[in-house]
Amino acid sequence: MSILIDNIGELVTNEPDQGEGLLGIRRDVAVVIEGDRIAWIGPSAQKPPADSRIDAHQRAVLPGFVDSHAHLVFAGDRAAEFGARMAGEPYTGGGIRTTMAATRAASDDELLGNASRLVDEARRQGTTTIEIKSGYGLNVADEARSLRVAGQLTTETTFLGAHVVPAGSEPDAYVDLVRGEMLDACAPYAKWIDVFCERGAFDGDQTRAILEAGAKKGLFLRVHANQLTEGPGVRLAVELDAASADHCTHLSDADIAALSGSNTVATLLPGAEFSTRSPYPDARRMIDAGVTVALATDCNPGSSYTSSMPFCIALAVRDMRMTPAEAVHAATAGGARALRRDDIGRLRPGARADLTVLDAPSHLHLAYRPGVPLISTVLHNGVPQ
Amino acid sequence: MSILIDNIGELVTNEPDQGEGLLGIRRDVAVVIEGDRIAWIGPSAQKPPADSRIDAHQRAVLPGFVDSHAHLVFAGDRAAEFGARMAGEPYTGGGIRTTMAATRAASDDELLGNASRLVDEARRQGTTTIEIKSGYGLNVADEARSLRVAGQLTTETTFLGAHVVPAGSEPDAYVDLVRGEMLDACAPYAKWIDVFCERGAFDGDQTRAILEAGAKKGLFLRVHANQLTEGPGVRLAVELDAASADHCTHLSDADIAALSGSNTVATLLPGAEFSTRSPYPDARRMIDAGVTVALATDCNPGSSYTSSMPFCIALAVRDMRMTPAEAVHAATAGGARALRRDDIGRLRPGARADLTVLDAPSHLHLAYRPGVPLISTVLHNGVPQ
Numbered sequence: 001m002s003i004l005i006d007n008i009g010e011l012v013t014n015e016p017d018q019g020e021g022l023l024g025i026r027r028d029v030a031v032v033i034e035g036d037r038i039a040w041i042g043p044s045a046q047k048p049p050a051d052s053r054i055d056a057h058q059r060a061v062l063p064g065f066v067d068s069h070a071h072l073v074f075a076g077d078r079a080a081e082f083g084a085r086m087a088g089e090p091y092t093g094g095g096i097r098t099t100m101a102a103t104r105a106a107s108d109d110e111l112l113g114n115a116s117r118l119v120d121e122a123r124r125q126g127t128t129t130i131e132i133k134s135g136y137g138l139n140v141a142d143e144a145r146s147l148r149v150a151g152q153l154t155t156e157t158t159f160l161g162a163h164v165v166p167a168g169s170e171p172d173a174y175v176d177l178v179r180g181e182m183l184d185a186c187a188p189y190a191k192w193i194d195v196f197c198e199r200g201a202f203d204g205d206q207t208r209a210i211l212e213a214g215a216k217k218g219l220f221l222r223v224h225a226n227q228l229t230e231g232p233g234v235r236l237a238v239e240l241d242a243a244s245a246d247h248c249t250h251l252s253d254a255d256i257a258a259l260s261g262s263n264t265v266a267t268l269l270p271g272a273e274f275s276t277r278s279p280y281p282d283a284r285r286m287i288d289a290g291v292t293v294a295l296a297t298d299c300n301p302g303s304s305y306t307s308s309m310p311f312c313i314a315l316a317v318r319d320m321r322m323t324p325a326e327a328v329h330a331a332t333a334g335g336a337r338a339l340r341r342d343d344i345g346r347l348r349p350g351a352r353a354d355l356t357v358l359d360a361p362s363h364l365h366l367a368y369r370p371g372v373p374l375i376s377t378v379l380h381n382g383v384p385q
Numbered sequence: 386m387s388i389l390i391d392n393i394g395e396l397v398t399n400e401p402d403q404g405e406g407l408l409g410i411r412r413d414v415a416v417v418i419e420g421d422r423i424a425w426i427g428p429s430a431q432k433p434p435a436d437s438r439i440d441a442h443q444r445a446v447l448p449g450f451v452d453s454h455a456h457l458v459f460a461g462d463r464a465a466e467f468g469a470r471m472a473g474e475p476y477t478g479g480g481i482r483t484t485m486a487a488t489r490a491a492s493d494d495e496l497l498g499n500a501s502r503l504v505d506e507a508r509r510q511g512t513t514t515i516e517i518k519s520g521y522g523l524n525v526a527d528e529a530r531s532l533r534v535a536g537q538l539t540t541e542t543t544f545l546g547a548h549v550v551p552a553g554s555e556p557d558a559y560v561d562l563v564r565g566e567m568l569d570a571c572a573p574y575a576k577w578i579d580v581f582c583e584r585g586a587f588d589g590d591q592t593r594a595i596l597e598a599g600a601k602k603g604l605f606l607r608v609h610a611n612q613l614t615e616g617p618g619v620r621l622a623v624e625l626d627a628a629s630a631d632h633c634t635h636l637s638d639a640d641i642a643a644l645s646g647s648n649t650v651a652t653l654l655p656g657a658e659f660s661t662r663s664p665y666p667d668a669r670r671m672i673d674a675g676v677t678v679a680l681a682t683d684c685n686p687g688s689s690y691t692s693s694m695p696f697c698i699a700l701a702v703r704d705m706r707m708t709p710a711e712a713v714h715a716a717t718a719g720g721a722r723a724l725r726r727d728d729i730g731r732l733r734p735g736a737r738a739d740l741t742v743l744d745a746p747s748h749l750h751l752a753y754r755p756g757v758p759l760i761s762t763v764l765h766n767g768v769p770q
Contacts, residue, residue: 079749086752087708121757274703274755311756318659323472364464367471370659371696372506373758 002039003353003382004050006030009058009361013041014333014346022325023363031061033353036381040349054384059376060362062328064128064354065309066335066345068156069246069267069296072115073146074136076102078301082275096136096164099301103136103146111149118299119153122307123385126375128354129335129344131296133194135160140182147189156339158192158222159183162202162210175206179213187217192243196224197233204232211240220340226250227272238262244294244338249273249281260290265338267294268330270315271304283320294334295327314370324367353382387424388738388767389435391415394443394746398426399718399731407710408748416446418738421766425734439769444761445747447713449513449739450694451720451730453541454631454652454681457500458531459521461487463686467660481521481549484686488521488531496534503684504538507692508770511760513739514720514729516681518579520545525567532574541724543607544568544575547587547595560591564598572602577628581609582618589617596625605725611635612657623647629679629723634658634666645675650723652679653715655700656689668705679719680712699755709752738767 011031013024018041020026030047032040040048076099084091094101103111115132122130132154134146143161150157161178165171183193193214197207201224211221221240225233227247234255237245245259246267259266266286273280286293295312298304306312309331316327336345343352357377358365365374378385396416398409403426405411415432417425425433461484469476479486488496500517507515517539519531528546535542546563550556568578578599582592586609596606606625610618612632619640622630630644631652644651651671658665671678680697683689691697694716701712721730728737742762743750750759763770 077746077750077753079747079753082753083709083749086702087710124758125756271755274699275753277703305754306756307754308756314659314756317471318662324468325472361462362464364468365462365690368462368464368467368660369690369692370656371510371691371693371699371756373509 001035002050003033003052003054004030004047005033005054005056005061006044006047007058008056008061010060010363011041011347012060012062012328012363013348014063014329015348018348022329031347033379033382036353038347038349038351038353041347054357054377056357058361060358060360062356062358062363063332063345063347064356064378064380065126065331066129066339067122067127067296067309068131068244068294068335068338069269069298070130070132071135071298071300072118072132073111073134073149074099074103074301075106075110075114076301077305096302097167099136100138100166104142108145108149111146112152115149115153118307122299123378123380124375125308125310125373126356126378127307127309128378128380129156129339130154131156131158131192131339133158133160134186135163138163138166140177140185143182144185144189147186151189155191157190158194159186159190159214159219160194160196161186162195162207164196164201175202175209179210183213183217187219190219192222193219194222194224197231197236198224198227199229199231204236207233207236208240211242215240222246226255234258238264243340247272247281248286249278251282256286256289256291259286265292265294265334267296267338268316268320269296269298269304270312270320271306272298274315275304280319283316283322287322287326292334292337293326293330294338295330296335310366310374311371313366317367324364328363328366353379355379386420387435388418388437388439389415389432390418390439390441390446391429391432392443393441393446395445395748396426396732397445397447397713397748398733399448399714400733403733407714416732418764418767421738423732423734423736423738426732439742439762441742443746445743445745447741447743447748448717448730448732449741449763449765450511450716451514451724452507452512452681452694453516453629453679453720453723454654454683455515455517456520456683456685457503457517458496458519458534459484459488459686460491460495460499461686462690481687482552484521485523485551489527493530493534496531497537500534500538503692507684508763508765509760510693510695510758511741511763512692512694513763513765514541514724515539516541516543516577516724518543518545519571520548523548523551525562525570528567529570529574532571536574540576542575543577543579544571544599544604545579545581546571547580549581549586560587560594564595568598568602572604575604577607578604579607579609582616582621583609583612584614584616589621592618592621593625596627600625607631611640619643623649628725632657632666633671634664636667641671641674641676644671650677650679650719652681652723653701653705654681654683654689655697655705656691657683659700660689665704668701668707672707672711677719677722678711678715679723680715681720695751695759696756698751702752709749713748713751738764740764
């Protein structure tokens with residue numbers, strides 16, 4: 001089963017040696033998909049026959065978005081808490097603990113239903129790969145089942161037992177649980193391990209202990225780092241060769257230097273700053289220092305309840321001073337780097353056939369037309385969604 | 386033909402004496418539509434029979450958004466100019482003059498097709514009333530045909546010959562043209578007249594002369610006021626009883642005082658500040674002073690190419706410190722006030738049956754879930770879209 005996509009206005013390949021600029025933009029080309037892979041990209045005049053055809057009507061074709069940071073396994077929402085925060089009113093709800101309680105009380109089917117709806121919602125907005133974390137179970141059984149739910153929806157599953165210390169637990173005992181029994185129960189269902197390294201969550205020593213235990217179990221590393229304050233998270237992520245340090249809102253010069261000489265991606269999550277009225281990370285400073293940057297949604301019910309990568313692109317351009325090309329690159333190839341994947345986030349023969357056709361002639365429109373649903377067609381694994 | 390909407394999670398009526406808070410929220414109620422009007426709102430237990438039924442599945446039902454400021458009659462786009470601006474690169478394009486040239490060169494069918502696509506796009510995002518301005522023709526024939534096009538799509542048509550002085554024209558001569566021959570040609574197709582009162586566009590005397598000429602022709606008044614600098618626009622709008630002063634980004638204490646004692650609405654357009662990286666208007670100061678505020682998109686190809694009222698609501702909450710309720714009110718009842726309409730922007734018997742069902746349980750989600758398409762169903766004039 002092959003599909004020909006032609007009449008493309010602009011093809012974003014993310015292969016700079018194949019086209020124009022950072023995005024490797026090509027024009028007057030066609031794409032052939034065979035099965036779940038891209039089989040051929042070449043001049044329109046030479047396009048081969050295929051079983052079916054998608055006419056792009058001179059619109060832009062992009063790699064599907066890679067959302068490398070999302071917390072989708074939960075129950076309940078926290079709209080009232082959000083509304084109170086935005087209105088400057090006191091709110092006595094329990095924050096993340098509210099979500100933990102609702103998650104623990106929910107059935108597997110409810111958790112899967114909720115997460116599945118969010119994955120579908122994200123896909124309609126062009127996301128073809130999404131990482132999903134646990135982190136609202138915060139006990140052995142509920143973390144493990146959160147990961148089993150996540151594994152039904154993505155291969156990029158992340159064990160985040162170290163999200164916060166749950167109320168009633170003693171911190172060091174909880175760290176021992178996370179890197180001991182909980183890790184044993186969760187590792188079979190997880191590809192990644194992640195720790196929220198932050199004042200009030202887990203300190204540098206605790207983070208290191210948990211990540212090292214995870215690595216010994218064969219999990220790959222990522223870190224919630226430097227979101228609310230400067231701290232050891234980013235440098236620890238680099239030292240331990242984590243694929244990504246996520247948030248990176250408060251960075252010292254030493255943090256920037258560490259990232260720029262490393263294979264660790266800085267994953268920026270402007271939806272979190274948007275929904276908490278916090279200052280945005282300084283993407284310009286990172287990019288100018290040679291740091292590889294990814295954009296992701298941080299989709300979660302507390303601090304960033306958006307599933308929209310186009311929205312994050314628009315914010316990155318407006319409020320983090322990324323160029324439109326840098327933002328689109330970060331939302332595709334950047335996310336792939338943050339997941340250490342080279343089969344997604346780019347369009348070239350052999351890559352996974354994950355792509356979107358915009359309802360617009362250029363990738364620029366994702367920032368130029370903020371808030372407007374511009375995703376016309378999504379192909380995931382070569383299958384029109 | 387009657388329609389019953391029931392199983393509503395939250396009904397935003399904008400009738401504070403009918404329900405909770407500014408939005409007059411009611412629960413456990415049903416709505417009956419007959420023809421293009423709302424016929425009945427009452428307790429679910431008492432709902433009458435109807436010809437058809439919409440099950441809201443416990444989601445929120447709101448008045449359709451009223452977008453009281455949009456420039457939809459144009460040709461071309463300015464994505465490259467936007468991209469250069471966001472990348473900090475020089476751009477030698479002609480700004481609004483680029484759009485003027487493309488608009489003059491386009492056929493009536495092209496102009497109608499472009500505007501119609503944007504109206505449809507806005508409607509899918511919940512907008513049921515949209516004001517449409519001329520302002521890219523800037524000569525007698527092209528302003529008049531812009532308004533004829535607008536009139537095919539909305540009753541809220543606005544003559545904006547005084548958008549800028551076109552290149553090659555002498556300012557005073559152009560003002561005479563606008564309030565003379567151009568007004569004569571345009572008035573039959575317009576409900577409103579508008580002037581861009583700003584340094585580099587039209588000064589206070591010119592604005593007054595044009596607005597007074599329009600009023601004599603039976604047009605109602607609105608003003609682009611105080612967008613880029615403080616100036617006479619807002620006070621002039623109040624003095625002449627304009628329905629709205631639009632933008633209001635740079636206001637003196639005297640401007641605020643004038644607005645707060647008037648029937649002139651301050652229409653805020655955060656999409657423009659978003660897309661030009663400009664400081665946002667201080668909505669909090671206006672609301673606290675008793676000014677009536679509306680939100681609109683300013684949809685246009687140069688400075689705010691969004692058609693999304695939900696996006697403007699999210700920005701208003703995040704960056705203009707409006708509460709979610711204030712933002713939703715401004716995007717519905719506020720827009721209606723800015724168009725001096727009392728048949729839209731609220732849900733009560735006799736009002737026009739313009740409403741949306743969200744894919745969410747509460748109006749809060751419009752700000753809580755930024756960038757996510759949350760409009761599930763739209764009824765316009767009682768007709769599901």
